[in-house]
Amino acid sequence: MLRSLTIESARPGVQQRSTTALALAEEHYFRIQKEDEQIGAFLTLCRERALEQADRIDRMAAEGNPLPPLAGVPVAIKDVLNTRGVRTTAGSKILEHYIPPYDCTAVARMEAAGAVVLGKTNCDEFAMGSSNENSAFRPVHNPRALDRVPGGSSGGSAAAVAADMAVAALGSDTGGSIRQPASFCGVVGLMPTYGRVSRYGLIAFASSLDHIGPITKTVKDAAIVLGVIAGRDPMDSTSADLPVPDYVAELAKQARGLKVGVAKEYFGEGLDDEVRHAVESAIDKLKHLGCEIVPISLPHTPYAIPTYYIIATAEASSNLARYDGVRYGYRARGVKSLSEMYRRSRDEGFGAEVKRRIMLGTYALSAGYYDAYYLKAQKVRTLLTRDFEEAFQKVDAIVTPTSPTAAFRLGEKSNDPLAMYLADIYTVTADLAGVPGISIPCGNTRDNLPIGLQILGRHFDEATVLRIAHAYEQSWAASALRL
Amino acid sequence: MKVSEEDVAYVADLANLDLTPQERAGMVRDLNSILDYIEKLNALDTTNVEPMAQVSDRYGVDKSKRGSERFSYASRDDVPEGLRQSLPREEALENAPDADGVFFRVPKVIER
Numbered sequence: 001m002l003r004s005l006t007i008e009s010a011r012p013g014v015q016q017r018s019t020t021a022l023a024l025a026e027e028h029y030f031r032i033q034k035e036d037e038q039i040g041a042f043l044t045l046c047r048e049r050a051l052e053q054a055d056r057i058d059r060m061a062a063e064g065n066p067l068p069p070l071a072g073v074p075v076a077i078k079d080v081l082n083t084r085g086v087r088t089t090a091g092s093k094i095l096e097h098y099i100p101p102y103d104c105t106a107v108a109r110m111e112a113a114g115a116v117v118l119g120k121t122n123c124d125e126f127a128m129g130s131s132n133e134n135s136a137f138r139p140v141h142n143p144r145a146l147d148r149v150p151g152g153s154s155g156g157s158a159a160a161v162a163a164d165m166a167v168a169a170l171g172s173d174t175g176g177s178i179r180q181p182a183s184f185c186g187v188v189g190l191m192p193t194y195g196r197v198s199r200y201g202l203i204a205f206a207s208s209l210d211h212i213g214p215i216t217k218t219v220k221d222a223a224i225v226l227g228v229i230a231g232r233d234p235m236d237s238t239s240a241d242l243p244v245p246d247y248v249a250e251l252a253k254q255a256r257g258l259k260v261g262v263a264k265e266y267f268g269e270g271l272d273d274e275v276r277h278a279v280e281s282a283i284d285k286l287k288h289l290g291c292e293i294v295p296i297s298l299p300h301t302p303y304a305i306p307t308y309y310i311i312a313t314a315e316a317s318s319n320l321a322r323y324d325g326v327r328y329g330y331r332a333r334g335v336k337s338l339s340e341m342y343r344r345s346r347d348e349g350f351g352a353e354v355k356r357r358i359m360l361g362t363y364a365l366s367a368g369y370y371d372a373y374y375l376k377a378q379k380v381r382t383l384l385t386r387d388f389e390e391a392f393q394k395v396d397a398i399v400t401p402t403s404p405t406a407a408f409r410l411g412e413k414s415n416d417p418l419a420m421y422l423a424d425i426y427t428v429t430a431d432l433a434g435v436p437g438i439s440i441p442c443g444n445t446r447d448n449l450p451i452g453l454q455i456l457g458r459h460f461d462e463a464t465v466l467r468i469a470h471a472y473e474q475s476w477a478a479s480a481l482r483l
Numbered sequence: 484m485k486v487s488e489e490d491v492a493y494v495a496d497l498a499n500l501d502l503t504p505q506e507r508a509g510m511v512r513d514l515n516s517i518l519d520y521i522e523k524l525n526a527l528d529t530t531n532v533e534p535m536a537q538v539s540d541r542y543g544v545d546k547s548k549r550g551s552e553r554f555s556y557a558s559r560d561d562v563p564e565g566l567r568q569s570l571p572r573e574e575a576l577e578n579a580p581d582a583d584g585v586f587f588r589v590p591k592v593i594e595r
Contacts, residue, residue: 101574102567194538208537234566237557238539306521317498324499326587328578338592343501355500356513362498363486363514376524378534383527385535417513418520434538459538 002031002164007073007221010167011114014061014072021054021061021072024167025116028074032118032165040140041150041160043079045119046086050074053116069224071114076166078157079120080127081107081212082201086117090203091125091153093136094323094330094349104201105236106170106212106229113228118166121156125351126320127177127205129153130423133414134353141410144186145449148407151181151423157215158185168225169215174205175308176403176427178213179439183402183452186441188469189215190222193460194434195240197226198233206315207238209308209431219440219470223247226462242460250463255471256290258464261395265301266426272405278443278451279401282472286399289471294395298387301429303380305421308428310364310377316354317361323349356417385433392458397468400426402439402452426454436462440469442476486514 005024013019029047036042057072077083080090082100089095103111111117124134132140132155140155142148143163150159154171158181161169171178173191182189190213197212204210214225227248232241262283267276287293325331325345332344350358364373391398404425413420430437435456442453453472457465491510495502502510545553559566569575572585581588 098578101570101577234559237554238537240539300527303524303527306523309517310521321499325580326589327575329580331580335590338590341590342499346499347501347503350500352506352509355502355506356510358498358500359491359494359510360514360517363490363494363518366494366497373521375534376529378536379529379532380524380527382532382535383529385538418516421517 002027005167006217007070007168007224008218010073011067011069011071014057015067017061021057021116022051024072025050025054025074025118028118028165035163035165038141038146039143039159039163040138041121041156041163041165042119043089043122043137044087046117049086050116050118053111057114068114069228070110073115073167074118075110075115076118076121076157076160076169077107078123078154078169078171080123080172080203081170082203083107083117083120086120088120091123091135091137092350096330098328102201105198105233107201109229110170121160121169123156124153125354126203127153127172127174128353128357130176130180130420131413132156133410134351136351139410142185142407145407147409148449149184149410151184151407153177154215155181158182158187158189161187161215161217168221170212171215172202173211173213173431174209174312175431176424178215179427179437179452179454180403180424182215182439183450184407186450187215187217188219188222188438188440190226190438191430191436192226192230192462193436195238196460196462197229198236198239200233200235204319206312207319208315209312219466219473220248220251222438223251223466240460245463247463247466250467251470253467254290255286255468258291258397258468259294259395260286260291260468261294261296261391261398263296263298263301263398263400265298266400270404271401274445275401275405275451279453282442282453283399285472285475286468289475291468296391296395296398298391300380300383300387304384304429304432305425307377307380307384308432309360309421310373311381313357313361314364314374317358317365320358381432384429388433388435396464398456400454402426402454406445406449406451430456435459436465438465438469440473484515485518486511
C-alpha cells in the first residue's frame, strides 16, 4: 500500500477526501515505528509539527479549496537543513542539542506547498561521507540489504524513501550525497544546478559545492518537488534570478531526437562489471527511445577527486571554524581558558572524518601551500567545467553510472579514507562544474542490490535531465515502484 | 612523506584542534596517503588557466559590466533590518552553552 504511494497519487486522494493528510502521516509514523529501529533513518521525529500541518491541509480540503502541489505529502528532511524549533544535528555530536531559531528556505517552501514534515534524517557528520557510517549517532542500514550501507551522506533520506517511511525527502549533495545514496537504495535522487535552489538554512559544508535537492520514488515526484523549492531567494546571494519552468509539463515531451553523450572516462578501471552491464543496457534502451547516442570525452575526469578533496576540505575548514563552543553547540566542561575551550570543544565535538577534512583543508590553505594545492585545484576546476561546456555543445545530456559499485558492506571501507573518497568518482564532477544530475534505478545486481544510472545536463536545464529520466523510467519494466 | 608529525601539530594549532597522540599519528598516515593521491594534479599544465572559485563566476553575471557590478543581481541595500529582523535576544541566547541573559559567557580571556 505505502509502496505505491507517490506525491502524484497522494495529493488527489487528500483533495478528494478518499484519505486524509492526518491518516497518511499516522500511517507513515506507524511504519517508522515498526521499521526504523533496524534501519536508523531518522534522528528526530516532529510529530506535533507534522500533525498540525496535516490538520491544516485536511481543513483546506474539507472546505473544498484547491490544494497546493505537496498537500498532505509526508516528507523527511536531512538533518543538515535547519528547522525552526526542531533539533537539527548535522549528524554531529557538536550540534546534538541545537534547536534552530529559523527555517531553511527549501523546507519552508515545502511546507508552504503543503508537505508534512515527519522528521529529520540521519546523515554523515556535516554531510562528510559516502556511507552514512560517519554519523555521530548511529549508522544507517540499507533497506534493501541490512548488512549494506545506504550510501551517503544523505543515507537516512534515501533509506526513508526506499523503506516507505516517507513519500519524499530532501537531501544535500556536495560530492554526490544525493545521487549516490539514491543509487544504493534504489530510489530517484536529483541534484539541481548550483544556484537553482536556495542554500539558506543549509548547514554549510563547502559553500561553492553544496546543493539541496529531492529524493523520491519517481522522476515525476522529483520534478514536482524541484518546482516547489527552486527559484531566487534574497537570503542566498548565489541563488539564481532565473524563471522556474513547469518541470512536470516538460516531462510530457518525448526523449526522441535528444542527443545523449557517453563519456569513455566513466567506464574505465574500477567500474564493477554488473554495474557496467546495467548502464550499457540502459543506454541501449535510450537508443530505442529515439535518443541519439554520441561518444564523447570529458578528458579531465581523472582529476576530479583530487580537485574535489582540496576545494571541499578548504571550504569546510573555514565553514567549520564557527563551532567554538561560544554561541551554540557543544562546549567542553572544566576548561580554564578561552583557547582551551575552543580546542577541547572541537576535539570532543567533532568526529574523526570531520577532523581529517578540517586538517586537510587547513593544510591546503596554509602559508606556502596555497598555490600548490588550493589555487591549483581551482584552476583544474575550470578545466573540468570547460569539459562539460564543450561536451554540451555537442549533446543535450550525458549518461554515466552513478557509482562504480552497488552498495558495499558496513565496515568495508571505513578504515580507508581514500577508498571511501573513490566511491564518489562519477558524482563529484557535476558538483565541481555546477551542472544538474539525477540518479535513477536501472537494474539490480545478482545479489538484488540496486544499480543507479546518472544523467547530467546543462546548467539550469533540469528539464531535459528529467525528461530523459522520465522516458527511461516509464519504459523500464521494473520501475522504481515495482522493486 | 610530505607531512611530518610537526606539520600535523602546526596545522592542528591553526585549526584550533589539539588531537590526541594517537589521532596525530593517524593523521600523519591519512594526510600523506591523500596528498600522495592529490599529487596527480601536478601532471596537468594549468598555465594561463583562470581559477574558478564559484559556479556563479560563470553564470548569472552581467558580463558587460566590470568588477563587483557584474554581480549586481546578488546585491541588496545594506540596511540594519533588511530581509529579516534580527533575532530577539532571548532566542539568540537560547542555544548558548553559557549566558547571563544579556551576554554569552566564556572563560576569562585576560590574565591578571
